[in-house]
Amino acid sequence: MAAPILNIGASEAEVSAQLCDLVISKANAAIKERGIFTFGVSGGSAAKFLCNGLPQASTDWSKWRIFFCDERLVPFSDPECTYAFYKANLMSKVPISEDYFFALNSELPVAEAAADYENKVRSVFPEGIPRFDVLSLGMGPDGHTCSLFPGHPLLKEASKIYAPISDSPKPPPQRVTLTYPVINNAACCVFASCGASKADIVQQVLEGKSDEPLPAARVRPTNGEVIWILDKAAAGKLQAAL
Numbered sequence: 287m288a289a290p291i292l293n294i295g296a297s298e299a300e301v302s303a304q305l306c307d308l309v310i311s312k313a314n315a316a317i318k319e320r321g322i323f324t325f326g327v328s329g330g331s332a333a334k335f336l337c338n339g340l341p342q343a344s345t346d347w348s349k350w351r352i353f354f355c356d357e358r359l360v361p362f363s364d365p366e367c368t369y370a371f372y373k374a375n376l377m378s379k380v381p382i383s384e385d386y387f388f389a390l391n392s393e394l395p396v397a398e399a400a401a402d403y404e405n406k407v408r409s410v411f412p413e414g415i416p417r418f419d420v421l422s423l424g425m426g427p428d429g430h431t432c433s434l435f436p437g438h439p440l441l442k443e444a445s446k447i448y449a450p451i452s453d454s455p456k457p458p459p460q461r462v463t464l465t466y467p468v469i470n471n472a473a474c475c476v477f478a479s480c481g482a483s484k485a486d487i488v489q490q491v492l493e494g495k496s497d498e499p500l501p502a503a504r505v506r507p508t509n510g511e512v513i514w515i516l517d518k519a520a521a522g523k524l525q526a527a528l
């Protein structure tokens with residue numbers, strides 16, 4: 287398992303550009319090699335970065351298959367809906383079919399919604415543990431990633447691809463999230479974090495030693511890479527960056 291790769295941009299704009307450049311480069315390489323690019327996206331600031339930079343990409347969008355690393359179980363009309371954010375800010379700007387931007391069925395109860403979403407993933411990964419080309423991840427101030435929160439039983443989920451959660455400490459409470467068997471089977475997991483408010487947790491995740499690693503620290507692809515793209519403020523307490 288390779289050590290995390292650290293990219294430190296001076297500003298949030300540089301983090302956004304570095305994230306999009308990485309995703310586009312990985313996408314075009316995957317399309318050239320296998321004719322398809324499988325991509326997992328998150329909410330939060332990473333969503334803003336991706337929607338800001340990907341519309342300018344020179345790529346074959348028909349070969350992209352986009353899933354959510356996690357999604358809230360709310361109607362599309364709800365401002366908390368991550369799909370709605372990407373639909374308005376990315377899908378509306380690029381020639382990608384709605385068939386290839388996989389939305390959660392928020393009409394279902396959360397456990398059924400997770401199972402239904404797993405079936406959608408199976409349309410791209412028919413068997414075994416899905417291996418995404420890229421998972422774009424964020425990290426919350428508590429060290430959560432996707433909808434995997436510190437101390438939550440879901441950190442130990444070992445069989446589901448997507449798991450339901452009904453007690454998310456970050457509202458809204460009901461969500462569906464990728465699990466570590468899938469996250470750690472990805473070819474590339476890339477975090478994008480900015481701002482001084484993240485400096486302490488970034489230092490804990492990247493340099494702390496704990497018997498109970500934080501959720502973001504448990505992202506360690508067994509046969510892939512984990513890349514952290516940080517601005518100077520978020521990297522401000524890292525020994526490696528000093």
Ligand SMILES: O=C(O)[C@H](O)[C@@H](O)[C@H](O)[C@H](O)COP(=O)(O)O
Pocket residue numbers: 328329330331332356357358368423424425426427430431432433456478479
């Ligand atoms: O839907 C969600 O809530 C996100 O997927 C979540 O996991 C996010 O990535 C982190 O909360 C970091 O968000 P920020 O980068 O905006 O702090």
